[in-house]
């Protein structure tokens with residue numbers, strides 16, 4: 369299907385196969401994902417989004433929206449890819465404690481703008497992840513144990529529906545669609561902006577302690593001890609790092625949303641392990657929180673799998689550290705609980721499992737992807753998992769039944785059929801498969 373005529377209905381840049389720059393514009397942040405859209409539109413504004421949706425709908429084409437491509441799954445292949453980078457507005461209302469955020473904005477910018485007013489949003493581990501993609505998937509990070517899912521902090525969505533009409537969707541104006549957007553993936557509309565509730569910015573005591581892998585058993589025991597006594601303001605994550613050519617390491621990353629004096633006391637057992645090769649625990653500005661887990665910033669090829677663990681992690685993590693991880697590079701375990709396990713209006717609902725474990729590798733050469741997948745399979749065979757996982761942790765090809773209950777999937781499917789009967793919008797994880 370040609371894309372002739374698309375340029376004449378939008379103000380933004382349109383690129384199709386054969387155009388210089390098409391490859392770069394099509395490429396997602398996750399370089400392991402191949403996506404071949406029929407065209408890329410770098411929309412200039414929300415009006416452009418509406419025009420693209422109408423144009424595509426009239427021609428039987430689909431539209432896939434991406435801000436960064438951190439969550440790309442390949443589902444944009446064959447669709448018109450809407451790149452939302454120019455929808456870059458961030459307006460903080462310090463009186464109402466809200467931020468209106470354009471669909472192209474990543475978390476780092478929201479945190480910078482909120483910090484000016486002593487406020488914070490609820491980002492994940494990486495400031496480079498898009499606010500809209502993260503929040504459509506629920507969104508959990510360092511603030512989760514204190515404030516719950518990011519999607520529960522949404523006040524309203526600004527959207528273009530599958531017919532190209534624009535609307536502001538709140539819990540009052542359209543409860544069904546609002547529910548589907550707040551953690552259900554949003555596979556019925558293209559979002560142009562979101563209004564988020566902000567929270568008072570706490571003090572922050574955070575950082576990472578890193579040890580040679582030989583200390584893994586002791587570190588695992590102390591990690592569990594710290595977590596067992598942690599208030600909701602403290603989140604503690606454990607990581608194993610086995611990058612090729614580098615010394616294997618274990619680390620604990622922590623963020624305490626409170627004073628240094630209390631944070632130091634809560635995390636003292638980590639320091640008492642001794643023998644660390646690095647200790648960055650200290651007072652940080654909230655805008656520095658993204659540095660704690662050391663997520664990659666530049667586009668990277670990655671294959672990952674996440675599982676929710678139902679029991680203790682000490683023995684499992686110590687055993688992982690004692691064996692080769694090849695071809696994986698790392699494992700991260702996040703202690704959950706707190707507000708994440710409490711009431712939630714999101715389609716996922718309360719996150720009651722105690723741990724979230726994420727393992728990743730990079731596919732290299734022929735058979736590389738298969739080697740990573742089969743190692744991921746073996747890795748999780750040794751630990752009790754619930755079988756479900758948050759939507760932002762779902763890999764391409766994994767079924768949505770791993771995220772949502774049959775009743776929730778039924779309701780999301782009904783909303784998709786009612787709002788987008790011709791399948792114009794295509795999300796990373798299409799609700800109807």
Ligand SMILES: Cc1cc2nc3c(=O)[nH]c(=O)nc-3n(C[C@H](O)[C@H](O)[C@H](O)COP(=O)(O)OP(=O)(O)OC[C@H]3O[C@@H](n4cnc5c(N)ncnc54)[C@H](O)[C@@H]3O)c2cc1C
Pocket residue numbers: 396433434435436437438439440441452471491492493494496497498499500501502504505506507508509553554557558559560663664760761794795796797
């Ligand atoms: C390094 C890294 C760290 C991460 N850390 C966390 C974390 O701490 N917590 C967590 O919960 N998740 C985390 N994630 C997962 C991340 O939240 C998801 O991959 C999320 O979907 C990324 O959103 P994005 O907008 O950056 O990505 P994109 O790939 O641009 O978007 C992902 C999907 O969101 C939907 N979408 C995006 N924009 C729109 C729009 N305007 N309208 C409609 N649909 C849209 C589409 O389905 C799109 O395919 C992380 C991912 C990476 C790679």
